[in-house]
Amino acid sequence: MAMKLVHEEYLKLSGRTSIINLIVLLVFHLNVILIDNGSSASVMISSTQTTTRRRIIDHEFKVGVVLDLKLPITKVWLTSMNMALSDFYSYTKTSRKRRLVLHVADSNADILDASFAAINLIQNDEVQAIIGPMTSAEAIYMLHLGKKTQIPIISFTATSPSISPSRNPYFIRTTHQDSSQVDAIASVVKTFKWREVVPIYEDTEYGNGVIPYLIDAFHSISTRVPYRSVLPESANDDRILQELYKLMTMQTRVFILHMTTPLGVRIFEKAKSIGMMSKGYVWIVTDGLGDYLSSFNSSVLAKMQGVIGIRRYVHKSSKLSSFKSRWKKKFRKDNPDIKKSLDIYGILAYDTIWLLANAIEKFEALDSRFVKQNVGENSSSHVARLGISQIGPKLLHEISNIKFEGLSGDFGLVDRQLHVHTFHILNVFGNGVREIGIWTPSDGIIKDISLSGTREDQYLLPAHDNLHRIIWPGNTTAIPKGWINPTGEKKLRIGIPVRSSYTEFVKVTRNPSSNDSADVTGYCIDVFNAAIGMLPYAVTYEFIPFQNANHTAAGTYNDLIYQVYLQNFDAVVGDVTITANRLQYVDFTLPYVEAGASMIVLTRKDLNKETLIFFLPLEWRLWMTIVAFFVYIGSVIWILEHRGNREFRGGPHPLYQMGTMLSFSFSMLVFAHKEKVLSSPGRFVMILWILAVFILTASYTASYSAMLMANRFQPTFSDVNLLIKNGYNVGYRNGSFIQGMLKQMGFDESNLKGYGTPEECDEAFSRKRQDGGIVAAFDELPYIELLLAQYCDKYTKVGDIYPTGGFGFVFPKGSPLGLDISRTILSVREDKEKMKRIRNAWLESKRSCSDHDSLGSSYGLTLYSFRYLFVFVGVLSLIPLLADLLNFLYKNRIILTCPNTSISQKIVRLVEKFNEEDEKRLRYYEYHAGIGSQTVAGEDTE
Structure with missing residues (x-):
């Protein structure tokens, strides 16, 4: 009868269940058959009756535990x-209503045995919940059982994301799932800018479950996964070595290991034996190994030196420290022959029991019955043979809502599973494990948990400075x-274009002492060398010209780039333009020169009619300095004259004196000042300034005349549509690709004329149209700059800038070196001094004439040109000013030395005195001025 039920259940579920469910049903009914052999009468139940089995002791709550009892870790x-x-029932602060009782069964490390054990616990012991299963594979089988009997299946060790509580209503995960750590691993990879990684994982439910999440995390940081290494759980040494040797032939040297302890340790043993734990390799292990790094003995750690590990973060507390101490004593007492330490799952096992014990305390009364539905002999339902727990749904609800402070920290479930957001980052070194950092979703990688919340400050540091010092494999x-070159650490073969024109970018010079070698120089070469020099690691390379036996170019630029695709070259360096078609075969670095194409035409001479052209002969700084000196000289002369010269006294208000001072100063510009300067110091300053004004006006007149007479350059054509x-x-x-671009713009192919060198371009402009002459030329900006540097008086750049990719270095698809070079190119371009030196060496040195882009820049006089004139006038005019002021203070020293007045009163008195007329000086100057007038009058009379 039982086999009939199996067959009918299969027919019922076919087409909508997996093979796994079918196996569960087979196991399920096989147990039923065994029970039937003992007492078939107990299975045949009347269709009008229900049978319930009540708990003998109402205050006991039975919980099944299914673990592999032969493993030492299980005892932990x-x-x-x-x-x-x-601890829970000895906690004196709260009285307990009932007692949780554990019924332990052995899974024998077998999926079927684990399922049999669970069925027997329900059938014979009437457990209301099951703690287990140990592995994700065992969990898959038990979940079906929990769903049918409404018994919560609680696991603190099954971490595979493929087992989702949302799809399994009676599954509770009191640990984190593996996918929660992938962002932490990706952050480590991103910190050190590794662009390729290879995951190594076991072919089990545990191993396969996290891989899709891990791949997505790497894709989000632009890190490639060129290969996935999968090993069966039962792989022997030869199979492991075979896979490791395969990995050694690849370019990638960053490996992410996601395995359980037994297989993972064997991987490192073999990797150590073949040299894969040496300098240049990177090994990162997930928490499958990371959780146990601290418990490994020295012989195992010796084979894992330099490994980076991820482990769930557990907050250190006095409660946890006390428990660890008590646990150690008890474990040694109960298991004297076993040397094991408390691991994270031991802590979670403790919290899981507290979770379940707290949940059953929420019940006012326990209806711990298993109700078997009325079934007949022909019934197709197998659920009735075990019954349905009446307390299951309520227990599931209470478990999902319990929150308390556990050993592992704040313990509470979200969507029936524990969410963990913080991880330790560990480093194996010597005989132990060092904590080198912490990862949190909000802060990323930080050195210590105390720095959490200081994300902005951490971003001011280089990324790897957020970690403590790391010892990598090879003790470095x-x-x-x-990554390394696929063929080993030999020199990179870098292809170089060979050309006879525009050798400023790349120039290949044959070595006279050897026909097989050549010297390669140029702007592109210097930029590449600078970028390579900024890499954090050494790269050896050699330049190989792409040439024939007669030392001429072996093909076009496209042919040269295709050699990288064919793996004949490891890279190409030169004036290679980035295009969409070329990107189908190779990768380019970021451009290292200005991108774009434009048009050049002949110029015609014309007078530039600028509205404010009269300001252009002098730069604005010189204008401002002249105005300032006018005010300064006027002030000096006023100070020297106003106490002895009535013409500088002005009106009754102080503003009149200021007006007199400014009008006198600015009228000197045209030598039209009406005030007479009577004092010798004043005349000395006035003569200095008149001399300076004469020099400035003469220079302005000359510059302005040259500007008006200069020939300004205007383009002969500026409209591309007119040319078409x-x-x-x-x-x-x-x-160049410019020919295709011009065709797309609408030019007829018969109107397109090619040239090879700047000289040929200049010749084409000079020819008549019927002789193949041109009126405009199109090219990329770097080439246009070189042509204008050679013929800048003759041609000008006009029109729009057409977007292009610019010049980039060529690398194979997915090359990590290409990505690293792109980053260093940015650093080189940001180093203005370095780029200026390279540019001056190859491009600016070819410039044969000055720029004519601005009237002011061509003919304008600068402050620098007159700096000594202003210094001379300023210093010499300051001497009589200081002498006059010192003389004034000396004559009025009584005011300064008066003991009965304050400093402010002294200052006010000195100002008033300074503004008073000096009668003695006035009479002196007026007397001499009168003699002079009489003499002049007498001479006129005679």
Whole structure:
């Protein structure tokens, strides 16, 4: 009968259940058959009756525990569970309504045995919840059982994301799922800018479950996963070595290991034996190994030196420290022959018992019945044979809402599973494990949990400075670059274009002492060398010209780039333009020169009619300095004259004196000042300033005349549409993509004329149209700059800038070196001094004439040109000013030395005295002025 039920259940579920569910049903009914052999009468129940089995002791709550009892680690967890029960019921602050009782069964490390054990616990012991299963694979089988009997299946060790509580209503995960750590691993990879990683994982439910999440995390930081290494759980040494040797032949040197302890330790043993734990390698282990790093003995750690590990963060507390101490004593007492330490799952086992014990305390009364539905012999339902727990749904609800302070920290479930957001980052070194950092979702990687919340401050530091010093494989602190050449650490073969024109970018010079070698120089070469020099690791390379036996170019630029695709070259360096078509075969770095294309035409001479052209002969700084000196000289002369010269006294208000001072100063510009300067110091200053004004006005007149007479350069054509409409010939550089661009713009192919060198371009402009002459030429900006540097008086750049990719270095698809070079190119371009030196060496040195872009820049006089004139006038005019002021203070020293007045009163008195007329000086100057007038009058009379 039982086999009939299995068959009918299969027919019922076919097409909507997996093979896994079918196996569960087989196991399920096989147990039923065994029970049937003992007492078939107990299975045949009347269709009008229900049978309930009540608990003998109402205050007991039975919980099943299914673990592999032969494993030493299981004893660690059982010790934690028993201590949790003891602690919970000895807690004197709260009275307990009922007692939780554990019924332990052995899974024998077998999926079927684990399922049999769970069925027997329900059938014979009437447990209301099951704690287990140990592995994710065992969990999958038990989940079906929990769903049918409404018994919560609680696991503190099954971490695979493929087992989702949302799809399994009676599954509760009191640990984190593996996908919660992938962002922490990705942050480590991003910190050290590794662009390729290879995950190594076991072919189990545990191993496979996290991989999709891990791949997505790497894709989000632009890190490639070129290969996935999968090993069966039962892999022997030969199979492991075979896979490791395969990994050694690859370019990637960053490996993410996601395995359980037994297989993971064997991986490192073999990796150590073949040299994969040496300098240049990077090994990162997930918490499957990371949780146990601290418990490994020295012989195991010796094979894992330099490994980076991820482990769930557990807040340190006095409660946890006390428990660890008590646990250690009890475990040694109960298991004297076993050397094990408390792990994270032992802590979670403790918290799981507290969670369940707290949940059953919420019940006012326990209806701990298993109700078996009325079934007949022909019934197709197998659920009735075990019954349905009446307390299950309520227990599930209470468990989901319990929150308390556990050993692991704040313990509470979200969507029936524990969410963990913080992880330790560990480093294996010597005989132990060092904590090098902490990862949190909000802060990323930080050195210590106390720095949480200081994310802005951490971003001011280089990324790897947020970690403590790391010892990498090979006992080195040098950060591994994460990749090598697939053929080993030999020199990179870098292809170089060979050309006879525009050699400022790349120039290949044959070595006279050897026909096989050549010297490669140029702007592109210097930029590449500078970028390579800024890498955090050494790269050896050699430049190989792409040439024939006769030392001429072996093909076009596209042919050269295709050699990288064919793996004949490891890279190409030169004036290679980034285009969409080329990106189908290779990768380019970021551009290192200005991108864009434009048009150049002949110029015609014309007078530039600027509205404010009269301001342009002098730069604005010189204008401001002249105005300032006018005010300064006027002030000096006023100070020297106003106490002895009535013409500088002005009106009754102080503003009149200021007006007199300014009008006198500015009228000197045209030598039209009416006030007479009587004092010798004043005349001395006036003569100095008149001399300076004469020099300035003469210079201004000369500069302005030159500017008005200068020939200004205007383009002969500026409208591309006009060139297309009238069918004018235009030029392009041979071998460039510009020809195709011009066709797309609408130029007829017959109007496109190629040239090879700047000289050929100049010649094409000079020819007549019927002789193949051109009126405009199109090219990329770097080439246009070189042509204008050579013929800047003759041509000008006009029109729009057409977007192009710019010049970039060529690398194979997915090359990590190409990505690193892109970053260093940015650093080189940001170093203005370095770029200026490179540019001056190759491009600016070719400039044969000055720029004519601005009237002011060509003919304007600068302050720098007259700096000594202003210093001379300023210093010499300051001497009589200081002498006069000192003389004034000396004559009025009584005011300064008067003991009965304050400082403010002294200052006010000195100002008033300074503004008073000096009668003696007035009479002296008026007397001499009168003699002079009489003499002049007498001479006129005679």
